[in-house]
């Protein structure tokens with residue numbers, strides 16, 4: 001019953017003969033309303049993407065490539081009390097602050113989460129996240145596993161969590177050794193920690209293998225995850 005067509009108010013011209021706009025007008029008139037050019041679905045919500053993984057797995061390498069590959073992303077700069085490594089730039093790689101400055105940020109509730117990692121403080125400033133989400137940017141957070149666990153508690157399913165792994169334990173250790181940024185002691189701590197950390201995989205949404213020489217592949221997969229998340233009917237909706 002309800003499926004019967006409405007009575008035609010304007011005859012619909014033959015599709016192969018009619019001029020396009022004439023045809024559209026006739027269709028609109030028959031349907032009783034004009035066709036809207038407004039988007040059929042609203043813009044997807046800004047996404048918070050948490051990229052984590054054991055030390056040396058290639059988080060920075062993946063994020064640096066992602067920066068080149070994709071627009072509309074805001075990469076949150078972590079504040080840290082650790083010393084700058086050669087080549088690192090304040091405000092780009094980290095905000096390098098003193099322990100006292102870090103403490104004041106904690107007291108002023110300026111950090112989304114913070115932790116003591118390998119003897120140094122690391123924390124995520126909230127202000128820029130709010131600012132960029134307001135402008136419609138997707139937010140990329142780079143955190144260690146401890147940070148990801150805390151963020152999961154704070155953000156729940158409102159953010160997407162990606163776990164980056166090397167193809168094998170040997171590959172991960174080699175990468176860390178070849179980077180030449182660690183002392184023998186800190187290498188030992190990082191490797192022992194990494195062994196434990198792989199066990200936390202279950203609390204993540206996606207896992208991406210960053211295999212030796214296959215950085216591009218890992219980055220492409222991260223981009224695909226972002227695309228898929230943007231196409232979800234039920235969007236995640238994060239509030240910072």
Ligand SMILES: Nc1ncnc2c1ncn2[C@@H]1O[C@H](COP(=O)(O)OP(=O)(O)OP(=O)(O)O)[C@@H](O)[C@H]1O
Pocket residue numbers: 053054055056057058059060061062175176178179210211212213214215
């Ligand atoms: N797919 C890859 N193939 C080969 N080398 C890689 C790959 N990904 C990263 N690397 C190299 O491995 C080393 C460690 O990577 P990176 O510094 O990005 O790790 P990280 O996860 O950010 O480490 P940390 O948590 O200790 O800061 C770097 O020298 C980087 O260039």
